[in-house]
Amino acid sequence: MSLIVQKFGGTSVADTDKIRAAARKAVRAQQQGHQVVMVVSAMGKNTDVLVSLASEMSETPPAREMDMLLSTGEQVSVALVAMAIHGMGAKAVSLTGGQIGIRTDNSFTKARIQSISTARIERLLDEGNIVIAAGFQGIDEDLNITTLGRGGSDTTAVALAAVLGAETCEIYTDVDGVYTTDPRVLPEARHVGVISYDEMLELASLGAGVMHSRSIEFAKKFGVPIHVRSSFSDTEGTMIVAEPESASASVCGAALTRDEARITVLGVPDVPGTSLEIFSAISDRKIAVDMIVQNIGNDGRTDISFTVQHSDLESTLQAVSAAATQLGAVGITHDDQVSKVSVVGLGMAVQTGVAHKMFRALADAGVNIQMITTGEIKISVLVSRDQASNALRAVHQVFKLMDQPAERKSWAQIRAERHEKADVNTLVARLQSDALEELTLTGIDVMPNQARVTLRGVPDTPGIAADMFESVSEAGVFIDMIVQGIDGEDGRTSVSMTIPEKDLDTCLEVAKSLMKRHGLRDVQGGEGIAKVTVSGIGLRSHTNVGTIMFRALAGADINVQMINTSELQVNTVIDGKKAQIGRERLSAAFQEALR
Ligand SMILES: Nc1ncnc2c1ncn2[C@@H]1O[C@H](COP(=O)(O)OP(=O)(O)O)[C@@H](O)[C@H]1O
Numbered sequence: 153m154s155l156i157v158q159k160f161g162g163t164s165v166a167d168t169d170k171i172r173a174a175a176r177k178a179v180r181a182q183q184q185g186h187q188v189v190m191v192v193s194a195m196g197k198n199t200d201v202l203v204s205l206a207s208e209m210s211e212t213p214p215a216r217e218m219d220m221l222l223s224t225g226e227q228v229s230v231a232l233v234a235m236a237i238h239g240m241g242a243k244a245v246s247l248t249g250g251q252i253g254i255r256t257d258n259s260f261t262k263a264r265i266q267s268i269s270t271a272r273i274e275r276l277l278d279e280g281n282i283v284i285a286a287g288f289q290g291i292d293e294d295l296n297i298t299t300l301g302r303g304g305s306d307t308t309a310v311a312l313a314a315v316l317g318a319e320t321c322e323i324y325t326d327v328d329g330v331y332t333t334d335p336r337v338l339p340e341a342r343h344v345g346v347i348s349y350d351e352m353l354e355l356a357s358l359g360a361g362v363m364h365s366r367s368i369e370f371a372k373k374f375g376v377p378i379h380v381r382s383s384f385s386d387t388e389g390t391m392i393v394a395e396p397e398s399a400s401a402s403v404c405g406a407a408l409t410r411d412e413a414r415i416t417v418l419g420v421p422d423v424p425g426t427s428l429e430i431f432s433a434i435s436d437r438k439i440a441v442d443m444i445v446q447n448i449g450n451d452g453r454t455d456i457s458f459t460v461q462h463s464d465l466e467s468t469l470q471a472v473s474a475a476a477t478q479l480g481a482v483g484i485t486h487d488d489q490v491s492k493v494s495v496v497g498l499g500m501a502v503q504t505g506v507a508h509k510m511f512r513a514l515a516d517a518g519v520n521i522q523m524i525t526t527g528e529i530k531i532s533v534l535v536s537r538d539q540a541s542n543a544l545r546a547v548h549q550v551f552k553l554m555d556q557p558a559e560r561k562s563w564a565q566i567r568a569e570r571h572e573k574a575d576v577n578t579l580v581a582r583l584q585s586d587a588l589e590e591l592t593l594t595g596i597d598v599m600p601n602q603a604r605v606t607l608r609g610v611p612d613t614p615g616i617a618a619d620m621f622e623s624v625s626e627a628g629v630f631i632d633m634i635v636q637g638i639d640g641e642d643g644r645t646s647v648s649m650t651i652p653e654k655d656l657d658t659c660l661e662v663a664k665s666l667m668k669r670h671g672l673r674d675v676q677g678g679e680g681i682a683k684v685t686v687s688g689i690g691l692r693s694h695t696n697v698g699t700i701m702f703r704a705l706a707g708a709d710i711n712v713q714m715i716n717t718s719e720l721q722v723n724t725v726i727d728g729k730k731a732q733i734g735r736e737r738l739s740a741a742f743q744e745a746l747r
């Protein structure tokens with residue numbers, strides 16, 4: 153008999169009528185011959201209510217007590233759902249995370265799942281029950297209640313689907329699927345039929361709140377098909393699977409993280425180990441850092457900028473100020489009025505011109521770009537918060553995300569094509585050997601013969617980034633990594649890009665003409681560098697990945713010249729002569745960390 157997991161978010165169980173509707177969906181699925189596990193979130197905005205109750209009691213509530221409190225929201229809804237199902241004449245049993253045996257680590261409020269025991273659920277299912285699991289919670293080794301972080305019920309659902317070998321994990325929510333961007337922010341957003349794990353992982357981690365990014369890590373690792381669909385209708389939603397909807401589209405979606413904060417540590421010594429000092433202090437607090445930009449400085453000093461979620465700003469500033477003092481940094485600045493706008497698409501890994509198209513659209517909309525970082529399948533820009541919605545609209549429009557891509561496949565076509573290839577044995581073996589939410593590495597690679605070009609003292613006005621990247625692309629140079637960040641010296645910015653070494657002279661010539669045109673301070677080029685890439689699943693959400701990398705490289709006296717991070721890859725640019733030793737040190741460091 154096939155098993156399905158159905159997850160109902162807070163909006164889908166917001167009142168007793170909605171709870172009955174959710175219960176009906178589960179009963180109907182059971183009547184159709186499935187075994188059904190439901191995962192349910194707290195009713196409506198109940199978790200927010202609990203959070204504000206806690207803040208009335210204390211400015212800094214202990215994390216353990218926070219989890220004790222927040223887990224109660226889900227306990228209310230699972231009991232009510234079970235009562236509703238009983239009322240419909242079917243059998244149901246509700247279980248808390250602890251009763252199911254969802255073991256987590258002890259990082260209260262941000263716990264990670266370590267193991268799930270399936271015996272009790274399987275027995276209850278075999279006895280004809282619908283099992284209703286409380287989302288977003290577990291227990292640690294000492295039986296303390298833990299929670300997985302806001303939005304974590306998706307992760308509970310996909311994790312249960314993985315360990316139970318479910319046919320599909322259905323995510324019932326208040327939208328009828330995944331859109332090209334949040335339809336509440338941009339009504340012209342398009343409903344997509346299919347999206348790949350990698351694209352959804354990046355979008356979710358960059359602000360698409362429809363899915364919890366860690367749930368997609370699980371789904372990708374264990375090949376769980378996710379069906380995101382409406383609680384209020386029976387229409388087909390969106391399938392999140394290994395394959396993309398369109399093989400030819402460069403961008404599949406755009407995301408906005410409205411509440412970001414930028415921190416810049418000014419004038420730190422430009423020697424190996426500096427980044428380690430700063431980022432290990434942050435990762436100790438389990439804070440995810442994004443958009444790391446290190447500018448090449450003067451007099452052996454450099455400025456390091458990065459972004460964190462606004463809610464992590466205070467804690468990050470505390471962590472960073474101790475590290476900055478230790479390093480003898482000149483100072484720390486921050487801006488809490490910024491937002492991050494990103495575009496994501498598997499196609500951009502092989503197509504050129506995506507970056508300058510985005511920058512041109514932003515310039516035409518009068519949006520100033522404060523920082524830029526790129527990953528293999530994403531480009532993010534930091535903009536002032538009051539320009540965030542305009543920026544999102546401009547990029548959505550320029551990539552024509554509201555229109556169907558010319559070539560696209562439906563889930564039915566993809567499923568038919570992949571049917572013969574499905575290898576059940578591989579999947580089962582993987583389930584047995586892979587740790588649940590542990591970091592998974594898939595490779596460490598070196599790309600030699602790269603060059604870096606840095607343009608310094610770039611005026612912080614709209615349009616210059618677009619002009620730069622258009623000019624370099626027009627000269628036929630393929631740009632790989634791009635970073636732009638705040639320049640500590642005078643509020644101007646620095647832009648660095650990596651290119652193939654053979655194109656360095658051409659790129660420098662273009663850069664010099666840009667220098668004249670825009671009154672830049674100077675242009676620097678360096679050859680003989682290499683990009684070292686660590687690939688895997690969960691690289692950004694495991695906040696210690698950067699620390700492991702920086703420690704390994706600093707230990708070999710290797711200076712990190714540029715870095716970018718994503719859910720799928722961490723790339724560092726280092727001296728090419730040290731690439732091999734860097735690679736070896738990284739392999740050893742990660743082997744140690746993964747043991
Ligand atoms: N790309 C996107 N596609 C669909 N919805 C999105 C997207 N990005 C953000 N959202 C938002 O996610 C919301 C659903 O998530 P959430 O409110 O957490 O639901 P639930 O309570 O069911 O977990 C939608 O109402 C929508 O506004």
Ligand SMILES: N[C@@H](CC(=O)OP(=O)(O)O)C(=O)O
Nearest residue numbers: 161162193199302303304305
């Ligand atoms: N109730 C928790 C967990 C959750 O995932 O909720 P929802 O499914 O409504 O996003 C929260 O609000 O964070």
